[in-house]
Amino acid sequence: MPVQDLKGQKIWQRRTGRESISHWIMWLIGVAIFAFCWQRISETTTWFFVWDAPRIANDIWTRATPPRWEYITQLGQPIWDTLNIATLGTIFSLILAVPVAFLAASNTTPSRYLIRPIALLIIVSTRSINSLIWALLLIAIIGPGVFAGVIAIAIRSIGFCAKLLYEAIEEIDQTQVEAITATGASRWQVMAYGIVPQILPAFAGIAVFRWDINIRESTVLGLVGAGGIGLQLSSSLNVLAWPQVSLILLVILAAVVISEWVSAKVRGAII
Amino acid sequence: MTEASIRIGQPWRKPHFIKRPWLRWTLLLGFAAYLVAAYMTVEVNWSRVYEGLERGKKFVLAFTNPDFTTRSSDIYEGMVESIIMTIASSVVGIAISIPIALGAARNIAPLPVYLICRSIIAISRALQEIIVAILLVAIFGFGPLAGFLTLSFATIGFLSKLLAEDIESMDKVQAEAIKASGAKWTQWINYGVQPQVMPRLIGLSIYRLDINFRESAILGLVGAGGIGATLNTAFDRYEYDTAAAILLIIIVIVMALEYLSGVIRARVQ
Numbered sequence: 371m372p373v374q375d376l377k378g379q380k381i382w383q384r385r386t387g388r389e390s391i392s393h394w395i396m397w398l399i400g401v402a403i404f405a406f407c408w409q410r411i412s413e414t415t416t417w418f419f420v421w422d423a424p425r426i427a428n429d430i431w432t433r434a435t436p437p438r439w440e441y442i443t444q445l446g447q448p449i450w451d452t453l454n455i456a457t458l459g460t461i462f463s464l465i466l467a468v469p470v471a472f473l474a475a476s477n478t479t480p481s482r483y484l485i486r487p488i489a490l491l492i493i494v495s496t497r498s499i500n501s502l503i504w505a506l507l508l509i510a511i512i513g514p515g516v517f518a519g520v521i522a523i524a525i526r527s528i529g530f531c532a533k534l535l536y537e538a539i540e541e542i543d544q545t546q547v548e549a550i551t552a553t554g555a556s557r558w559q560v561m562a563y564g565i566v567p568q569i570l571p572a573f574a575g576i577a578v579f580r581w582d583i584n585i586r587e588s589t590v591l592g593l594v595g596a597g598g599i600g601l602q603l604s605s606s607l608n609v610l611a612w613p614q615v616s617l618i619l620l621v622i623l624a625a626v627v628i629s630e631w632v633s634a635k636v637r638g639a640i641i
Numbered sequence: 642m643t644e645a646s647i648r649i650g651q652p653w654r655k656p657h658f659i660k661r662p663w664l665r666w667t668l669l670l671g672f673a674a675y676l677v678a679a680y681m682t683v684e685v686n687w688s689r690v691y692e693g694l695e696r697g698k699k700f701v702l703a704f705t706n707p708d709f710t711t712r713s714s715d716i717y718e719g720m721v722e723s724i725i726m727t728i729a730s731s732v733v734g735i736a737i738s739i740p741i742a743l744g745a746a747r748n749i750a751p752l753p754v755y756l757i758c759r760s761i762i763a764i765s766r767a768l769q770e771i772i773v774a775i776l777l778v779a780i781f782g783f784g785p786l787a788g789f790l791t792l793s794f795a796t797i798g799f800l801s802k803l804l805a806e807d808i809e810s811m812d813k814v815q816a817e818a819i820k821a822s823g824a825k826w827t828q829w830i831n832y833g834v835q836p837q838v839m840p841r842l843i844g845l846s847i848y849r850l851d852i853n854f855r856e857s858a859i860l861g862l863v864g865a866g867g868i869g870a871t872l873n874t875a876f877d878r879y880e881y882d883t884a885a886a887i888l889l890i891i892i893v894i895v896m897a898l899e900y901l902s903g904v905i906r907a908r909v910q
Binding site for chain 1: 655658675679682683684685686689690693694696697700721722725726728729732767768769771772775776779780781782784785786789855856858859862863866869872873876877879884888891892895896899
């Protein structure tokens with residue numbers, strides 16, 4: 371215990387002298403890095419605009435309120451598109467993620483040294499690139515529209531779904547699998563009767579959870595031209611129609627809240 | 642007759658995942674109806690898709706031959722800006738979210754403070770980064786300051802919520818022991834609460850750093866600084882080899898961060 375002996379009187383301290391010095395140096399380095407970063411940001415900022423920001427914010431607020439409620443009649447189709455992007459994208463991604471998850475889980479993978487790293491690479495690379503970037507890429511390849519959005523969401527979700535699913539596969543109860551194997555079941559039968567029933571609740575939970583996230587992400591995909599309500603948002607922003615922007619933002623907020631509520635209810639029912 | 646005697650002699654059938662038949666059939670039928678409706682309304686220009694496959698192939702091939710050199714100065718500047726935004730916003734975001742997390746933990750904060758902090762968290766979580774970035778770019782002008790503010794704001798919702806949940810599930814006994822020794826409120830937090838949640842806080846902070854880096858890559862699309870602007874330009878000009886190089890750098894940095902966070906979390910826990 372770090373105790374300081376001060377003229378025969380012992381005082382408890384939280385850290386030893388060495389520890390406190392190393393802590394102090396770590397804080398110093400951290401603060402120095404932050405100061406450097408802040409300086410770089412500050413250099414590239416036009417501070418005049420920042421000091422002017424409250425006035426601009428106030429200006430935008432007065433322009434944006436009240437929202438243009440009649441515009442909601444034109445938002446039906448974009449909302450339906452957004453829902454389709456999220457739902458179809460989730461379905462496609464689950465179809466792709468299931469085999470990847472089985473290849474990545476260390477207890478079901480056919481080859482631990484060859485196939486498993488490839489599956490893990492697929493998981494990491496699809497997860498680390500945002501759906502907006504996938505959408506940009508797919509628009510350059512297959513043209514703007516809802517389909518590009520669906521594929522972008524599908525690719526982006528593979529990593530997330532496969533990661534959670536392979537963790538669920540690795541945590542299954544091995545005794546059930548052994549019991550099925552002992553009856554003389556083939557590899558596929560073991561899969562269908564030993565593994566799948568154990569991961570089905572996790573699978574349903576992951577599907578709904580990802581669907582909720584995908585609703586969120588698909589609302590903004592239109593900003594780069596991949597369909598959905600984001601298209602309306604970007605065109606309204608381009609013509610500075612702030613009352614329409616505020617209405618669209620309210621609709622997006624409502625969609626996010628509703629989808630979160632639905633997903634929480636469904637997951638609560640499963641678990 | 643008991644249930645068992647009915648079943649004797651019948652072959653075993655796999656139980657269904659959803660046990661109530663009416664619920665199962667409504668869900669299935671509803672799902673099928675939705676799929677049909679979606680299929681009817683989603684227009685796919687298949688000839689355009691078919692034409693695009695050629696470009697898709699070119700892009701996939703570009704990954705085998707990424708071009709780091711032609712636009713190296715643009716890539717370097719964008720990357721440095723992204724990293725700087727990530728670090729600065731993580732530091733500020735974490736610093737702000739700690740008091741909010743304390744306020745949002747029901748076992749520490751009184752009810753009015755709790756409600757205020759919870760509503761801050763709810764607002765921050767409901768707004769997507771990219772939408773916040775659009776608004777902040779409109780208000781503060783182009784550049785990394787808008788991106789920095791966006792990421793800090795998004796960090797608050799994420800970190801405060803998870804940290805508050807951890808504080809709420811802490812061991813009360815230790816905190817009470819500190820209180821019983823006559824500690825002031827600050828001492829109570831410092832010696833009773835903080836040591837219990839520190840491992841989780843460090844883990845979450847590093848996880849958030851990772852997320853902030855990923856998000857900083859797209860903020861450039863709306864003018865909020867970072868590598869996104871360079872990436873967007875590369876796509877617009879069909880320079881797939883440069884785009885592939887940028888994506889590879891992002892993937893490598895994310896993988897490194899994930900590995901680092903794994904090591905650090907294993908050490909603190």
